[in-house]
Amino acid sequence: MKKSIFGYANTTKAIAKSGGWDIYDDKFTSVSKDEFGNSLFPSSMFDETKSSFEITTPGISPNNHLIKKAKNLISEYDYFYDDMPFNVWISGTNGKTTTTKMTQHLLQSLGSVMGGNVGVALGDLDKNAKIWILETSSFTIHYTNKARPDIYILLPITPDHLSWHGSLKEYEDAKLKPLSMMSENSVAILPKKYANTKTLAHVVCYENEADLADFCKVKLDDINFKPPFLLDALLALCVQKILIDFSDVELLNRFVIEPNKLEEIVDNKGRIWVNDTKATNIDACIQAVKRYEEHKIHLILGGDDKGVDMNPVFKFLKGMDVVIYAIGSNTNKLIELSSQFGLECKKCNFLQNAVKEINENLKDDEIALLSPAAASLDQFKSYAHRGDEFKKFIKELNLL
Numbered sequence: 206m207k208k209s210i211f212g213y214a215n216t217t218k219a220i221a222k223s224g225g226w227d228i229y230d231d232k233f234t235s236v237s238k239d240e241f242g243n244s245l246f247p248s249s250m251f252d253e254t255k256s257s258f259e260i261t262t263p264g265i266s267p268n269n270h271l272i273k274k275a276k277n278l279i280s281e282y283d284y285f286y287d288d289m290p291f292n293v294w295i296s297g298t299n300g301k302t303t304t305t306k307m308t309q310h311l312l313q314s315l316g317s318v319m320g321g322n323v324g325v326a327l328g329d330l331d332k333n334a335k336i337w338i339l340e341t342s343s344f345t346i347h348y349t350n351k352a353r354p355d356i357y358i359l360l361p362i363t364p365d366h367l368s369w370h371g372s373l374k375e376y377e378d379a380k381l382k383p384l385s386m387m388s389e390n391s392v393a394i395l396p397k398k399y400a401n402t403k404t405l406a407h408v409v410c411y412e413n414e415a416d417l418a419d420f421c422k423v424k425l426d427d428i429n430f431k432p433p434f435l436l437d438a439l440l441a442l443c444v445q446k447i448l449i450d451f452s453d454v455e456l457l458n459r460f461v462i463e464p465n466k467l468e469e470i471v472d473n474k475g476r477i478w479v480n481d482t483k484a485t486n487i488d489a490c491i492q493a494v495k496r497y498e499e500h501k502i503h504l505i506l507g508g509d510d511k512g513v514d515m516n517p518v519f520k521f522l523k524g525m526d527v528v529i530y531a532i533g534s535n536t537n538k539l540i541e542l543s544s545q546f547g548l549e550c551k552k553c554n555f556l557q558n559a560v561k562e563i564n565e566n567l568k569d570d571e572i573a574l575l576s577p578a579a580a581s582l583d584q585f586k587s588y589a590h591r592g593d594e595f596k597k598f599i600k601e602l603n604l605l
Contacts, residue, residue: 207255211271212262213245216281219328220260227256229271260284263344266369280345282352285327289352290334293444294321294341296380297360299489300437303462304358305340307441310460311453312336321345338444343370343379353386356447357393357406358440363488368512394443414439421452429458433492434467465592467493472604476567481576482592486511487518490578494522501526501571503563505556507533508579508591515539518578519546528566530559534583555584556591560598 210217210228226243229251237245248271258277295305302323309319316335320327323340330337343366362380370376384393384404391406400410411417417439418425430438442452468480481493504527519542529550531539536554543550553559563573575595585591
């Protein structure tokens with residue numbers, strides 16, 4: 206019996222380095238070998254009767270024929286669980302990456318490393334580290350049935366990845382699944398709406414930032430970060446508080462926010478352009494707009510909306526001083542929704558057109574905001590590529 210891997214991406218490549226795997230991927234058109242001696246097969250050749258167990262790349266949908274045929278499917282978390290050190294899982298819809306990086310910033314002196322969705326696959330993490338801090342996606346959780354966190358940090362859940370999960374309930378259930386597996390020695394920090402979710406873990410609930418500040422015994426005014434990063438910062442402080450009974454605000458304030466998330470760019474006319482390309486879902490976009498709602502906003506929306514209902518964005522924007530610049534594969538949907546909600550919308554189709562159009566209209570006290578509420582792969586290699594192009598197009602207008 207052979208051990209099998211589905212999909213040859215970063216997650217599974219880190220596992221495949223050990224050798225001895227049969228790897229199945231749609232991009233393989235013939236049988237071959239990789240540098241580690243693994244056998245590479247077209248996915249159509251998978252035979253479940255000859256496989257002892259299977260590990261999947263998290264992004265493969267449950268409807269994929271490989272997943273449906275698998276008899277002993279596990280996640281990378283399950284595969285490494287027996288050798289995991291103390292581990293912190295960070296999930297939710299928006300803010301996972303920032304919260305993970307802030308937590309690592311606070312705990313690295315304790316011997317922590319970070320990985321998961323944040324960029325380092327579990328197979329490449331230091332097994333001798335004292336703590337693993339893992340940004341954990343709903344995809345990974347869906348396929349995980351053995352591994353469980355010692356600390357689970359859950360940010361608010363809003364609609365995302367509905368085409369993958371099938372419904373908001375299934376997406377939400379995936380985010381809550383770790384609670385059912387946690388022990389009485391573990392801790393979960395959850396939005397208040399999930400206070401009654403069944404779990405053996407000790408639960409700390411929050412409704413807002415003030416609740417978390419009370420738990421950490423810190424003052425909100427002492428924290429340098431503004432919403433939406435304030436919530437991320439406080440959740441990171443909560444992990445530190447749980448582990449060492451102290452929240453180091455001074456150390457936290459030295460953390461630098463990553464690019465592509467509410468990244469402000471001032472052009473040579475003194476106008477503000479905001480690169481929030483990482484806002485790939487509706488809640489992230491709404492949070493970005495909230496930050497600048499005292500200004501008129503020129504908002505670039507659009508891309509691959511992943512089957513999510515965009516109505517909540519337009520309900521939020523209705524009555525605000527905002528002009529929408531529609532780009533990407535859902536351009537026509539955005540134009541129709543703008544009409545329904547009485548919002549001004551300019552059909553741009555492409556990001557470069559939107560930047561040029563905004564340049565003609567943007568005044569000194571207004572904000573140009575790229576916060577697409579959609580994924581980028583319809584027109585770009587990644588959300589980061591979209592952000593880089595945004596900055597390049599601004600520069601090409603001789604504004605930087």
